Amino acid sequence: MSPVLFNLLLQSIWETVVMTLASGVISFVAGLPLALILVATDRGGIAENFLVNRALGWVINGFRSVPFIILLVALIPLTRLLVGTSLGTAAAIVPLAIAAAPYYARVAEVSLREVDPGLIEAARAMGGNRWTIVREVLVPEALPGIVAGFTVTLVTLVGASAMAGAIGAGGLGDLAIRYGYQRFETGVMIAVVAVLIVLVSGIQWLGDRLVARLDHRA
Amino acid sequence: MTGRNVTSQPSATAFAAVDPAPGALETPVVALSGVSRSFGPTRALDDLSLTVRRGEILGIIGRSGAGKSTLIRCLNGLERPDSGRIEIEGRNIVGLSESELQPIRRKIGMIFQHFNLMSAKTVVDNVALPLKIAGWSKAERRARALELLDLVGLSDKAGAYPSALSGGQKQRVGIARALSARPALLLSDEATSALDPETTRAILTLLKDINRKLGVTVVLITHEMEVVRTIGDRVAVLEAGRIVEEGEVWHVFSDPKTELTQSLLSGVRPQLPAHVASRLATDGQEVVLGVDLTDPALGDGLFVDILDHLPATVHFLHGGIDHIHDQPVARFFLTVPREPAALVEDVTTYLRSINARVEVLGHVSRPV
Numbered sequence: 001m002s003p004v005l006f007n008l009l010l011q012s013i014w015e016t017v018v019m020t021l022a023s024g025v026i027s028f029v030a031g032l033p034l035a036l037i038l039v040a041t042d043r044g045g046i047a048e049n050f051l052v053n054r055a056l057g058w059v060i061n062g063f064r065s066v067p068f069i070i071l072l073v074a075l076i077p078l079t080r081l082l083v084g085t086s087l088g089t090a091a092a093i094v095p096l097a098i099a100a101a102p103y104y105a106r107v108a109e110v111s112l113r114e115v116d117p118g119l120i121e122a123a124r125a126m127g128g129n130r131w132t133i134v135r136e137v138l139v140p141e142a143l144p145g146i147v148a149g150f151t152v153t154l155v156t157l158v159g160a161s162a163m164a165g166a167i168g169a170g171g172l173g174d175l176a177i178r179y180g181y182q183r184f185e186t187g188v189m190i191a192v193v194a195v196l197i198v199l200v201s202g203i204q205w206l207g208d209r210l211v212a213r214l215d216h217r218a
Numbered sequence: 219m220t221g222r223n224v225t226s227q228p229s230a231t232a233f234a235a236v237d238p239a240p241g242a243l244e245t246p247v248v249a250l251s252g253v254s255r256s257f258g259p260t261r262a263l264d265d266l267s268l269t270v271r272r273g274e275i276l277g278i279i280g281r282s283g284a285g286k287s288t289l290i291r292c293l294n295g296l297e298r299p300d301s302g303r304i305e306i307e308g309r310n311i312v313g314l315s316e317s318e319l320q321p322i323r324r325k326i327g328m329i330f331q332h333f334n335l336m337s338a339k340t341v342v343d344n345v346a347l348p349l350k351i352a353g354w355s356k357a358e359r360r361a362r363a364l365e366l367l368d369l370v371g372l373s374d375k376a377g378a379y380p381s382a383l384s385g386g387q388k389q390r391v392g393i394a395r396a397l398s399a400r401p402a403l404l405l406s407d408e409a410t411s412a413l414d415p416e417t418t419r420a421i422l423t424l425l426k427d428i429n430r431k432l433g434v435t436v437v438l439i440t441h442e443m444e445v446v447r448t449i450g451d452r453v454a455v456l457e458a459g460r461i462v463e464e465g466e467v468w469h470v471f472s473d474p475k476t477e478l479t480q481s482l483l484s485g486v487r488p489q490l491p492a493h494v495a496s497r498l499a500t501d502g503q504e505v506v507l508g509v510d511l512t513d514p515a516l517g518d519g520l521f522v523d524i525l526d527h528l529p530a531t532v533h534f535l536h537g538g539i540d541h542i543h544d545q546p547v548a549r550f551f552l553t554v555p556r557e558p559a560a561l562v563e564d565v566t567t568y569l570r571s572i573n574a575r576v577e578v579l580g581h582v583s584r585p586v
Contacts, residue, residue, distance in 0.1 A: 116332075116334070118330060118332055118334040119334050119336060121296060121330075121334065122328070122330065122334035122335075122336075123347075123351075124296060124323070125294055125296060125323055125326070125328040125405075126323065126324065126328075126347060126348040126351050126395075126399075127319075127320040127321060127322070127323035127324035127348070127351055127352070128320070128351045129316075129317065129320055132351055136336070136347060136350070136351075137336065140336065140338035140339070141336060141337060141338050143338060214338075216337050216338055216379040216380075216381055217337045217381060
């Protein structure tokens with residue numbers, strides 16, 4: 001591999017990492033509250049509200065139904081509004097985060113639902129309010145699942161960021177398509193795949209380690 | 219919040235229950251009147267009235283589905299009745315909003331069948347959680363939590379997570395947690411049902427100690443008569459959402475009025491041996507009598523006197539004396555020959571003259 005290509009590879013890795021982490025953080029910050037609202041407003045939840053629950057459920061399902069490649073294009077006006085351009089790494093973060101947030105909301109929702117209702121009852125019996133239940137019971141008890149779900153989301157984002165390369169986002173996917181595929185640079189393709197394997201494995205390993213440390217359930 | 223003095227020995231004066239305000243003695247800790255609660259067509263509580271006296275341990279017993287869980291959850295507002303009044307320390311809590319109930323719940327401790335400890339918190343943090351909710355400072359709640367762990371004998375487990383504890387230890391943590399905010403009332407929801415008999419005994423002893431030492435009023439629900447027998451002062455028997463029998467434990471044990479109570483008691487009272495019970499008939503040479511007697515003198519030789527007093531042809535079949543809260547309670551079975559005809563009458567008259575309850579259960583043929 002030539003030094004030029006090698007530098008391109010390094011730059012692509014950096015772009016992929018930035019896209020994945022930035023959109024990951026945004027989807028976590030947006031997705032976890034969405035998941036909490038879904039669980040709290042559900043029937044028998046701590047803030048039962050049929051209307052909010054249904055409306056939010058539909059919006060999340062709506063976003064999750066749109067294929068990512070379509071979402072990428074459809075969100076171009078919004079991206080321009082927010083970032084000023086629809087091209088480049090920063091621009092790709094917008095559709096990536098908007099696609100990942102509802103996904104992560106559903107993943108986190110599953111973990112929150114698995115919290116033993118007895119624990120919520122215990123907190124209520126102690127005189128705790130809803131905020132107490134969220135802070136002291138729901139989130140800490142679901143934390144291993146919340147982190148494991150975030151790991152899954154990050155790995156999914158690595159894949160999705162490659163697709164964002166199609167609208168000029170840069171990153172490893174872009175490199176693989178333009179050099180590895182279109183220019184028949186097999187070496188680049190192999191390097192990209194190898195880097196992706198390392199990246200995904202690294203994320204999964206870190207996530208698993210963190211979950212193991214956080215999980216005190218029997 | 220008053221009386222937050224932290225001492226290594228739990229100080230009795232810190233508990234409102236022991237040192238009530240003037241006039242508070244007349245106010246029962248809990249008073250329910252006409253409480254009903256339905257789930258669809260099922261009436262879980264049906265016009266139920268009940269009073270819990272200050273400082274007592276009241277056992278509410280019933281089969282599953284009798285409404286026990288609904289009843290105990292009504293006492294801290296986790297469940298809302300359809301109608302009726304529920305007075306806690308004289309204040310009606312029916313109709314209060316969730317935020318109005320929260321300060322009341324902070325003064326009521328609750329322990330659960332499955333312990334319900336937070337798996338993500340250490341033992342000391344679990345015990346301190348009610349104090350965190352009540353707004354205590356970090357240092358104060360840690361000191362208080364350690365004091366409670368000392369009380370339940372788990373000081374060495376303060377930094378452990380609940381998953382590292384045995385069932386009995388978990389329930390001790392549950393008890394420490396329930397007591398941390400110095401409640402006047404402790405609710406126990408089948409707290410020993412998930413524990414083995416030995417651990418059950420230890421936990422019940424702890425509850426009784428706490429009741430005596432700290433003066434905390436305890437309401438416990440259970441389906442096991444043994445639990446009520448071990449620590450209850452009074453018992454209320456619940457069936458189909460109603461209290462069908464209520465009274466001092468030794469009294470109900472010695473003289474159960476309803477069929478349900480009798481059947482709930484079958485495990486803890488002497489029963490007619492099965493090989494005799496299966497042969498009971500309307501005819502036979504021997505009459506089988508069931509005798510119940512409560513008399514403080516039973517322990518001082520009265521029981522032997524009674525047996526001495528009976529003719530040699532009367533046979534002692536089964537039973538004996540049991541002690542319920544220092545009250546000797548006798549229950550036994552006799553066989554009396556049908557001939558001579560006056561014998562059964564004489565024996566019955568004698569037993570009744572010493573205030574025993576005598577029941578003719580039937581006849582059996584010889585040999586018994």
